[in-house]
Amino acid sequence: MADLLTEQIDALEKQRNEKYILKGASPGLASDSRQEGDQEKAKLPKGVVLGPDGKPCRTCTSISDWRALTKMKSSAVSSSSNPAAKTTPVQETNNTSASSSSIPDDCPADVETLGRNTWTLLHTMTANYPKTAPPQLQNEMQSFLSLFSKLYPCWICADDFRTWMNNPSGQNKPRVKGRAEFGNWMCEAHNEVNRKLGKKEFDCSKWEERWRTGWKDGRCD
Template identity: 60%
Template sequence: MTEVRPEQVLPNGSQPFSFNQASASSSRKESDDSKAPLPKGVVLDKDGKPCRTCTSVAAWKNLTRQAKSDSSPSTSTSTSTSTTPTVPLAAPTNPSPSTIPPECPPDVEQLGRSTWTLLHSMAATYPETANTEHQDNMSGFLKFFSKLYPCWVCADDFQTWMAHPSGRNQPKLGGRKDFGWWLCEAHNEVNRKLGKKEFDCRFWEERWRTGWKDGRCD
């Protein structure tokens, strides 16, 4: 959950499910045809304005640079018939990786990393055998979480993923092992779509609950 690849769009026009990636399909336009194109990776919110929690910090900085460039008056020489073009304050084609100062709002990547930490930690503390009440509580949490997640594109994708017609992606809430494995598979779904290495779910408890057996976490 550390990389945003806005060019990835599924064949049906929907977005890959993830908590750190967002992109715009034909129904989620990145720009208005009557305006200058927005920088690559900038995702619009439902109100048509750029969505900060759906966009990477690099793309957001490119957007602010573009806004400053657009608002800067052009200059010309008054003593010559020729004019000197103003050099735009545009970002380089391949900007260097950007990081967010700790006191700034999170971008889609930071939000995603924090979200996975929360969800895996919830699985790690889930009862070994969950009673009906606990299962209902977690089911309700996942239902509303998938609707209220700050990146609306990601939220829509998660809802779609869980609602797969086969039922294979329904949350497994019978106990800690089932829930932890299900969540690990959900995370791996994101890894596959981002072209990242999948995590071996046999070790999810060592990663998120008990710590590694080699003692590195002690």
């Protein structure tokens, strides 16, 4: 599953490379930035995502890929200080780190931890949304989702979510008139990500059991 996540993030990054690095840059600067970004990317293990500053983005990268990058840098430093030392190949580093994909609770969140915790927050917000929301709250939620899609720490995830919401057809526009439709909309948004990552889709008819009332078998009571 981590490999699928890596492939999806890598594909999104390639699609939006110019949008996040080159936005607002002059043609000459854009060319230089693209070349520097490509050169930097070529030096990184597969799965490591660059941020808007052209440097590796920790919150856009899984812990296993981040550890591969850390080991690669350590190997490079060791090799430069001791030319006789053998440099660990990137592929070998990736294989080693892939077996250790857990992250301690007191460490910065990787893209997977960030995603899980964010979905918990978003679904819980829908679960506590009024059955019928007043116009002011509807406007506030629309504003929140708009800002969220711009400020989310993983830039490619934010960009993808914003693109999905702003589909020209209008079918993905947030539905925030009341709890039922808002909860279903959030479930659809989550399933869109699940499909892209090759994960099983959730049955949206059960979203209230999962996030609001608890399962009917009583396991949450």
